[in-house]
Amino acid sequence: MQPETRLTADMFRPVTDNFKDAETIGRPSISYWADVWRRLRMNKLAMVGLVVIILLVLMAIIGPMISGYTYYKQDFTSKNLQPSAEHWFGTDSSGRDMFTRIWFGARISLFIGVAAAFIDFVLGVIYGGISGLKGGRVDNIMMRIAEVLYGIPYLLMVILLMVVMGPGLLTIIIAMTITGWIPMARLVRGQVLQLKEQEYVHAATALGADTKWILMKHIIPNTMGPILVNVTLTVPTAIFAEATLSFLGLGIPAPRASWGTMANDALVSLLIGNVYQLFIPGFFISLTMFAFNVLGDGMRDALDPRMRK
């Protein structure tokens, strides 16, 4: 037989003490963007991409200055030289230093990429934002216009533009953005359509917020993630498109160079066996594409709330 245990008052203590801390949060506070950065840092490939982009930008700034040559100086006594201590990346068929031209070309290519992405971003956010926010008939008409514009053959439009405006940096950027903003506008519109029915947007309306306030405080900050990914992925697309156009002879006029025009110039000397003249700009185009694409993919994963740990 078990001895009977007596329950006495001193065996208990009031449970209320535990409730005092019921509302305390133990975890340190992490803002949304800090959390995204933490997840992005864990993605090694994306970080490699980021480092490569930073190095490319740095070299684009200082590269043309450290070789001692200029990008336009022709020296016919030393043309088609293989890479050496004198000319790190060799010289081209006009005797210009390739190392200087590569980094000068990086300035142009990166500038075109960033400018195109920025213009796409501004136009896309405004157009898509209005379309999504107004909804209904306005949305319908705006999206049909965008679709018609998107249906015009791209190369045809670019060549027409070149004929009308003449080749140049501005023409290239306009060519990139004339239809480039449409995917961005579609993305923003979709996001806005979804967000404007969120309860916190209704709550802000109920508090007396007007459309501008809701757009600035609620909708744009919440669409920033996917937009940023899209911008990151637009940069390499624009660089690649510029290279393609330049390769077809629709690019930046000499003596200025972009990676695409350098690859185009190299075709002539490819026949006499100077593969490096094509390989070097090709390598940098690929490297830039790779870096931006892995960073963009990494950001997409980092921004995805389902990946939150």
Added chain:
Amino acid sequence: MKLTLREAPAKKDKKQDTLLQVRNLKKYFHTSGGTVKAVSDVTFDIKVGETLGIVGESGCGKSTMGRTILRLYDATEGEVLFEDKNVHKASTRELKKLRRDMQMIFQDPYASLNPRMTIGEIIGEAIDLHKLASGAKRKARIQELLTLVGLKPEHINRFPHEFSGGQRQRIGIARALAVEPKFIVCDEPISALDVSIQAQVINLLSDLQDKMELTYLFIAHDLSMVKHISDRVAVMYLGKIAELSESEELYANPLHPYTEALLSAIPIPDPEVERKRQRIVLKGDVPSPMNPPSGCHFRTRCPYAMESCTKIDPVWQEVKPDHFVACHLYNKDIMGADVRKIR
């Protein structure tokens, strides 16, 4: 934190001023498939300091009605008068002033707080929009509101995802209270919460009502919770109000066949009674609000449906003091001598 429901507050005096009048309010949504008649012709008053409960099946237009009253949606027809000011005709400036008086607490505590904003920014938004305070005063006010809803002042820099459902709902309440409203639409504020937390939020709401003399429109589908918190209850079916009366009266003497069926679904916490209880089980589903039945909306599922129900819209009549019903069974002109007796 208490987890039990307190005694229901003492019912208020009958002679009260009217705070809000809803007159023939209609809200239709035009979709590609046709017109959805979410709210079709509802009329009622809300008195100062009372809680009016709205019950009905999901999809019957409760939430749409709540949102249309606050002009989160523009009404298709009809008017809403708040202290005799027409909410749907107000200019932008007048509307902003009205928004201070009328607030809303939302159903989903996870969707009603912007995930990118801190709690301080969320509550501060209300203060900023109406320029109620700034600087240190603003911060003090936010902390005061947090304390009022049972959270801690240091939560000001936290983000919504760090809180539980019940805590988030209290943040939503603090945001609504920040502008010192007179009237709050509570759109199913507890249906997304754990049962133990429901009591917490309900107690908070009724505490705040006493403290700040608030008037509630309480939308829910939990009949016993509505009975507990409401002074009067309206029963909605397919965009229309079927019956409206004081809550004790409604639960004791349901007149509309739909109310009878709804109330018979409440389980009774007594096995003896529960076993003998007769449930009225309605046939079929709620018809589509795109194509509601002619005449009385309920006739397709009503056990007492008659010839005249298909042809004539039931009249909204006060069959006894403060007890309104829209049903032909209580209409002498239609039923003649067969009119249902009212207890």
